[in-house]
Amino acid sequence: FISDTDQCLMDPTYRPSLIVSGSTGIGALPFAGSDLVLSPTQWSSHVVGKISSWIDLDSEDEMLRQDSEIALKQEIGWASHLSLQACLLPAPKGAACGNYARCVNQILQNLSNMQLWLRIPLEKSDDDTTDENMAGGEVDSWELWNSFRHLCESHSQLSIALDISCSLPSANSLGRWFGESVRAAILHTSSFLTNARGYPCLSKRHQKLLTMFFDHSIQIVVSGKPADNHPMGTLELGAKSTDNHVEVFSCMPMFGSSCYAGIQRHPLRSYLDYVGYLYQKMDPLPEQERFELAYRDFLQSPLQPLMDNLEAQTYETFEKDTVKYIQYQRAISKALLDRIPDEQASTVTTVLMVVGAGRGPLVRASLQAAEETGRKLRVYAVEKNPNAVVTLHVSS
Numbered sequence: 071f072i073s074d075t076d077q078c079l080m081d082p083t084y085r086p087s088l089i090v091s092g093s094t095g096i097g098a099l100p101f102a103g104s105d106l107v108l109s110p111t112q113w114s115s116h117v118v119g120k121i122s123s124w125i126d127l128d129s130e131d132e133m134l135r136q137d138s139e140i141a142l143k144q145e146i147g148w149a150s151h152l153s154l155q156a157c158l159l160p161a162p163k164g165a166a167c168g169n170y171a172r173c174v175n176q177i178l179q180n181l182s183n184m185q186l187w188l189r190i191p192l193e194k195s196d197d198d199t200t201d202e203n204m205a206g207g208e209v210d211s212w213e214l215w216n217s218f219r220h221l222c223e224s225h226s227q228l229s230i231a232l233d234i235s236c237s238l239p240s241a242n243s244l245g246r247w248f249g250e251s252v253r254a255a256i257l258h259t260s261s262f263l264t265n266a267r268g269y270p271c272l273s274k275r276h277q278k279l280l281t282m283f284f285d286h287s288i289q290i291v292v293s294g295k296p297a298d299n300h301p302m303g304t305l306e307l308g309a310k311s312t313d314n315h316v317e318v319f320s321c322m323p324m325f326g327s328s329c330y331a332g333i334q335r336h337p338l339r340s341y342l343d344y345v346g347y348l349y350q351k352m353d354p355l356p357e358q359e360r361f362e363l364a365y366r367d368f369l370q371s372p373l374q375p376l377m378d379n380l381e382a383q384t385y386e387t388f389e390k391d392t393v394k395y396i397q398y399q400r401a402i403s404k405a406l407l408d409r410i411p412d413e414q415a416s417t418v419t420t421v422l423m424v425v426g427a428g429r430g431p432l433v434r435a436s437l438q439a440a441e442e443t444g445r446k447l448r449v450y451a452v453e454k455n456p457n458a459v460v461t462l463h464v465s466s
């Protein structure tokens with residue numbers, strides 16, 4: 071999907087301290103839009119809330135600090151009301167981000183399902199001091215994230231939105247991010263080059279980085295002003311921009327012109343087309359990896375096969391681990407050859423018990439080992455799950 075998120079959750083000029091007491095009434099949020107603009111499903115699946123970038127909870131200005139804390143909580147509250155999947159938090163303004171982290175941690179304690187994506191610049195660029203979304207100063211951005219997340223007790227709902235600019239850090243430094251919970255990569259239009267036909271394209275290193283993001287199911291966001299020399303795009307989109315500054319959230323699997331039937335020409339269309347092209351250019355995942363995708367980086371709760379009767383789906387999942395069964399078959403073959411010399415192959419029968427046979431893959435592997443080694447084998451399958459025994463009978 072695609073959506074113009076240039077508009078923050080609230081009016082960017084809003085400051086809590088500027089509201090004259092009694093003029094608006096507590097609870098009526100004059101700075102937010104209406105929750106009726108989209109359906110509840112659209113809010114929860116199509117929109118990521120953008121928290122005001124002026125927020126600075128570690129400012130030396132006490133008024134700004136207080137305003138920031140109030141506004142942050144109000145905006146998160148509004149986003150929760152809309153059941154948004156995630157909110158984009160502005161990057162810490164510098165290495166000293168203790169108060170910001172404290173407040174975010176407090177919010178995380180009472181947050182329902184919403185994720186908080188903290189913006190972190192992938193690399194400090196020369197103009198960071200002028201970019202309100204970037205953390206200035208000579209701070210290593212991974213260290214910045216690391217201290218922030220520790221202050222938030224490594225909360226599982228806090229993750230990262232990486233800001234990508236034209237210069238990229240070393241490969242080692244980039245690699246650190248793939249061990250972190252990066253949910254989005256915000257690609258600035260300034261990081262694009264121009265190809266011979268005048269269209270935006272990316273350097274080889276940026277292309278490789280994007281492929282790695284795709285591989286890790288990281289959403290790509292194109293942000294910034296379109297360069298004057300880049301075409302404005304050819305398709306019509308349902309998005310509008312203010313000040314010619316647009317941010318587009320895109321869900322990569324839906325990249326394709328069919329989902330773009332819309333109203334208005336999108337200024338970042340040619341950038342999105344290029345990102346979509348890189349996505350489509352990727353080699354398709356091998357079948358095994360496709361299956362494993364849902365389990366990637368996901369800590370499984372341990373099975374309890376002693377206590378529970380496992381479901382068919384669970385058996386099917388671990389039966390996909392073909393390597394395990396091949397190794398088992400090889401081991402049984404070697405053991406049979408080791409124990410029974412050729413001259414006793416037709417007279418001696420080996421007894422094998424598979425304790426916890428499940429639906430029978432180890433039984434099958436054992437029988438195949440006996441066949442390939444020409445040894446006689448009697449297999450006893452012991453299984454306590456009556457439902458698995460049904461399949462065990464049918465398949466043996």
Ligand SMILES: C[S@@+](CC[C@H](N)C(=O)[O-])C[C@H]1O[C@@H](n2cnc3c(N)ncnc32)[C@H](O)[C@@H]1O
Pocket residue numbers: 375376378379380388389425426427428429430431432452453454455458
């Ligand atoms: C992790 S599964 C492995 C199944 C099979 N060996 C395989 O690799 O596909 C463990 C199996 O042990 C069975 N099991 C657990 N406790 C048992 C018990 N006390 N007696 C018999 N089977 C048991 C479970 O029902 C389950 O089917």
